[in-house]
Amino acid sequence: MNLFKSIKWRLQIWYGLILMVVLVALGYTACALQRNLLFNRVDGELQRRFSVLADALHPHPPGGGRRPFDGPPPDGMPDDFPPPDHEPGGFELPPQDEALFDPNEPHHFYFVILGRDGKEIGSSTNADAALNSKVSTEVLEQENAPPRIIPDRRSMPPSFYSNQGRVLARVLPSGETVWVGCSIVPELNALQNTMFWLVGAGMIILLFGLAGGWWISSRAIRPVENISATAVRISAGDLSQRINVAETESELGRLAAVLNSTFARLESAFAQQKQFASDAAHELRTPVSVILTQAQTALARERDAKDYRQTVEACQRAAQRMRKLISALLELARLDAGQEPLKRLSFDLGKTITECVELVRPLADERGIRMSADAAPLEITGDAEKLSLVVTNLLTNAIEYNHDGGEVKVATHREDNMAVLTVSDTGRGIPPEDLPRVFERFYRADRSRSSGNAGLGLAISKAIVSAHGGTIEVASEEHAGAVFTVRLPV
Amino acid sequence: MRILIVEDEPDLLSGLAQALREEGYAVDTANDGEDGFYKAENYEYDAIVLDVMLPKLDGWQILGRLRKIKKTPVLMLTARDQSRDRVRGLDTGADDYVVKPFDLPELFARLRALIRRSKNKGTNVFQIGEVKIDMAARNVFLKGAPIELTAREYSLVEFLALHCGEVVTRTQLYEHLFDENDDTFSNLLDVHVSNVRKKLGADFIVTRRGHGYSIE
Numbered sequence: 001m002n003l004f005k006s007i008k009w010r011l012q013i014w015y016g017l018i019l020m021v022v023l024v025a026l027g028y029t030a031c032a033l034q035r036n037l038l039f040n041r042v043d044g045e046l047q048r049r050f051s052v053l054a055d056a057l058h059p060h061p062p063g064g065g066r067r068p069f070d071g072p073p074p075d076g077m078p079d080d081f082p083p084p085d086h087e088p089g090g091f092e093l094p095p096q097d098e099a100l101f102d103p104n105e106p107h108h109f110y111f112v113i114l115g116r117d118g119k120e121i122g123s124s125t126n127a128d129a130a131l132n133s134k135v136s137t138e139v140l141e142q143e144n145a146p147p148r149i150i151p152d153r154r155s156m157p158p159s160f161y162s163n164q165g166r167v168l169a170r171v172l173p174s175g176e177t178v179w180v181g182c183s184i185v186p187e188l189n190a191l192q193n194t195m196f197w198l199v200g201a202g203m204i205i206l207l208f209g210l211a212g213g214w215w216i217s218s219r220a221i222r223p224v225e226n227i228s229a230t231a232v233r234i235s236a237g238d239l240s241q242r243i244n245v246a247e248t249e250s251e252l253g254r255l256a257a258v259l260n261s262t263f264a265r266l267e268s269a270f271a272q273q274k275q276f277a278s279d280a281a282h283e284l285r286t287p288v289s290v291i292l293t294q295a296q297t298a299l300a301r302e303r304d305a306k307d308y309r310q311t312v313e314a315c316q317r318a319a320q321r322m323r324k325l326i327s328a329l330l331e332l333a334r335l336d337a338g339q340e341p342l343k344r345l346s347f348d349l350g351k352t353i354t355e356c357v358e359l360v361r362p363l364a365d366e367r368g369i370r371m372s373a374d375a376a377p378l379e380i381t382g383d384a385e386k387l388s389l390v391v392t393n394l395l396t397n398a399i400e401y402n403h404d405g406g407e408v409k410v411a412t413h414r415e416d417n418m419a420v421l422t423v424s425d426t427g428r429g430i431p432p433e434d435l436p437r438v439f440e441r442f443y444r445a446d447r448s449r450s451s452g453n454a455g456l457g458l459a460i461s462k463a464i465v466s467a468h469g470g471t472i473e474v475a476s477e478e479h480a481g482a483v484f485t486v487r488l489p490v
Numbered sequence: 491m492r493i494l495i496v497e498d499e500p501d502l503l504s505g506l507a508q509a510l511r512e513e514g515y516a517v518d519t520a521n522d523g524e525d526g527f528y529k530a531e532n533y534e535y536d537a538i539v540l541d542v543m544l545p546k547l548d549g550w551q552i553l554g555r556l557r558k559i560k561k562t563p564v565l566m567l568t569a570r571d572q573s574r575d576r577v578r579g580l581d582t583g584a585d586d587y588v589v590k591p592f593d594l595p596e597l598f599a600r601l602r603a604l605i606r607r608s609k610n611k612g613t614n615v616f617q618i619g620e621v622k623i624d625m626a627a628r629n630v631f632l633k634g635a636p637i638e639l640t641a642r643e644y645s646l647v648e649f650l651a652l653h654c655g656e657v658v659t660r661t662q663l664y665e666h667l668f669d670e671n672d673d674t675f676s677n678l679l680d681v682h683v684s685n686v687r688k689k690l691g692a693d694f695i696v697t698r699r700g701h702g703y704s705i706e
Contacts, residue, residue: 278572285569289591290501296594297509314501 007224011217012210019209027198034194038187039166045109046168050180052097053111057121057176092122101125107182114177121176223252227259239267279442280329287318287325294318328456332441335463342467343383349419349488350375352384353410356391363399364408371395373410380419380490386464387488390472393457394423394484401482402427417490418470424483430476438474491536491605491645492516492666496526496552497567498544506539509594510601514628514641514648516669523547530556534665536605539597540584542568542575550582557583563604567592602626609652616651618705621690623651630690637689642667646682650695650705659702 093101093111101109101124112123167181230243242263243256291314298311353375364371391410398408406426413420430438437443439462444455465472469489476482493515497503500521507517518533520526523544530538530552538556542549553564564586566579571589579587585607586600602625606614616623622631628644630637639647645667650658663679672678683695683703696704 282569285590286499286502289569290499290505292591293502293505293509293594297505297512300509300512300594311505314505317501 008214008217008221011220012214015213015217016206016210019206019213023202023206027195027202030198031191031195035187035191038190039184042107042166042182042184042187043168045107046166046180046182049100049109049111050168050170050178052100053093053113053178053180054172056094056097057113057172057178058174093124106186107184109180109182111181112179114179115175223256227252227256231259234263234266239263239270276441280325283325283442284322287322290318291315325456328460331460332456332463335460335467342386344381345384346379346381347384349378349380349387349412349421351377352388353391353412353421356388356395357410359392360395360399363396367399367402368405369399369402369408370406371408371410375410375412378412378414378419380488382468382488383464387468390461390464390486391421391423393461394486397457398423398425398427398482398484401425401429406481414490415487418487419490421486421488422483423486424481426481429478429480430474430482431478435474435476439472491649492518492534492669493537493539493601494518494520494526494529494533494535495539496520496523496530496544496549497539497541498522499541510598511669512641513598514645516645516667516672518670523549523552527552527555530562531559534662535562536608536666537563537565537601539565539567539601542566542570542579550578553579553582553584561608563608565597565600565604599626605652611652616654618651618654619691619694621694623647625651632690639686639689642682643686643689647686647690650703654705657698657702657704662702 101111110124113121115121165181166184167179169177169179171177227243230241233241242260294311294314298308303311353373357371357373357375361371395408395410402408402425408426409422409424411422434443439458440455441459442455443459462472465486465488470487472484472486474482474484491514493510495503495506495510495517497506497519498521503519503521507519510517518529518535520529523546526540526544527547540549540552544552549566549568553566556562556564564584566584566587567590568575568579568587569590576587585604588597588600602614606612606625614624614626616625620633622634623629624631625648628648630639630644630647646663649663649666660679667679667682683697687695694705696706698704
């Protein structure tokens with residue numbers, strides 16, 4: 001897969017970048033902190049030495065008192081200000097402080113003191129070497145005392161980058177300039193050392209981090225791969241597969257659950273289709289069997305006209321059954337496929353009901369069943385022909401499953417924007433275990449075929465009603481008749 | 491041979507019953523499960539043709555209950571042709587399983603085979619003395635020459651031949667050669683026996699006084 005399309009790789013790259021940025025930031029901070037620490041220490045050392053030199057230049061008067069550079073006196077300048085100049089080369093470092101400027105010490109501390117006239121008063125033994133080394137130096141200055149003229153033979157261009165020395169230079173109020181400097185090479189080495197270690201550690205951490213991230217993102221992605229593998233198996237034909245939800249918890253668990261329920265619906269829809277096709281074929285077998293057996297028997301020997309007539313009549317009955325079955329199946333298939341868009345015309349449901357009632361009246365009369373229809377005019381929009389099929393179906397069922405001398409009642413009324421049609425009978429009712437299944441295809445409460453009914457009537461009715469956007473329900477108790485309620489949008 | 495047909499589709503039931511009668515069987519009919527089981531339980535049949543989808547009691551239930559008390563050969567007739575339905579049928583105790591729509595001659599042959607198997611006879615052709623009986627073709631030959639027998643006469647001969655060596659009582663003959671539609675006249679049986687003797691030889695059928703008849 002293209003590197004940039006793979007979630008795993010994208011996660012990895014982003015994660016790697018972020019980790020790197022974090023590590024670099026951390027490392028930089030660590031370095032900066034250390035730099036500060038080290039340089040503060042060095043600056044402290046420089047400052048110490050500066051104080052020592054300042055003291056040595058102008059020792060405290062015994063018994064206390066202010067020194068000329070201890071700051072302006074509270075009440076104006078003293079009389080002996082400024083103090084007398086030192087002579088060039090006249091400054092000697094007190095012996096106890098010599099250790100501070102030990103040339104063997106790695107920092108190579110040095111000092112140079114310039115008099116007011118810019119001439120050198122004193123310097124440490126390593127001063128020349130330090131100054132002539134021409135290394136760039138950072139000059140630290142006190143705010144109110146910019147350095148005086150730098151003697152020619154000392155060129156110390158300050159530069160910010162790659163400094164290897166540090167100098168503290170101050171002008172004393174008495175006019176002398178004191179330079180205290182050192183090499184910061186040890187510090188720089190230490191910093192460099194630190195940086196190497198940080199970079200090294202950082203790289204190792206980055207590697208481990210990337211590996212860890214790769215592992216984590218693999219694990220996170222695995223459920224997705226799981227799901228897609230299952231989906232592939234399903235689309236290859238095995239609809240019974242389900243995603244193992246135990247493996248995929250959390251957010252993906254919800255996805256898996258939704259997919260599983262979709263697969264379950266798919267599977268049941270397919271099973272229903274298969275069942276339907278097999279039931280349809282099954283239903284046709286018996287009428288064909290009748291025709292075949294009757295024909296074979298009739299042809300087995302010479303018969304008289306009466307026998308042939310009977311045989312042919314039996315064949316006709318079987319053929320009629322098949323015809324009805326076939327047209328019912330085709331109707332269902334058409335409704336299923338949604339091929340014919342329903343006609344949507346305005347018509348009077350009440351009139352339709354009256355017509356259907358008249359149509360089935362002979363059937364009712366045969367059994368002494370009374371039919372009463374309360375069919376007030378009711379305008380609705382839909383396919384009048386198909387809806388009359390529904391009404392007729394409900395009526396014939398009501399008659400067929402009724403007791404002799406029973407009653408069938410048809411009524412309509414309006415509820416909000418729905419037309420409600422009820423057909424009730426006083427027949428043998430529907431047992432509770434069959435109640436939820438009456439609208440299934442080929443479902444007959446009495447599972448034999450002797451009634452000649454294939455069990456499709458209610459299924460077709462339901463399909464037609466649903467196509468109109470309505471609902472059909474049944475309420476019934478065994479032995480206490482049944483009430484079918486159809487709701488249709490007006 | 492007496493057959494019971496249990497089938498709820500009336501045209502099929504009547505067609506099949508007529509066809510079997512014309513083949514020479516005595517045929518009882520039932521068009522629902524309860525009636526069918528009652529008859530199967532209480533009468534002796536040589537074979538039962540049993541539909542699966544029946545009102546009141548379905549074929550599986552009838553078979554299950556019947557097998558507890560009888561070994562009557564059962565040929566199941568059904569529109570369900572899935573393998574598992576066949577397996578179920580055969581395992582529940584059916585001896586054969588035929589799917590609708592079926593070919594009539596095939597049904598007859600299977601019935602014959604069922605009956606033959608149940609009487610432990612391996613073949614369709616019997617030679618008894620000089621009489622040859624071909625049960626597949628329903629022909630009887632004496633010394634090689636074909637003999638005309640009425641359906642009832644043939645049934646009698648066939649039944650006795652299948653019980654060759656055993657004594658068959660008159661009651662048995664009544665039960666197996668006549669169906670519910672026949673009037674029961676004792677004499678009828680004697681007439682048939684006498685006619686067969688005329689056609690196939692006086693000692694073809696042996697009378698055992700007080701017991702019955704047999705063919706040796």
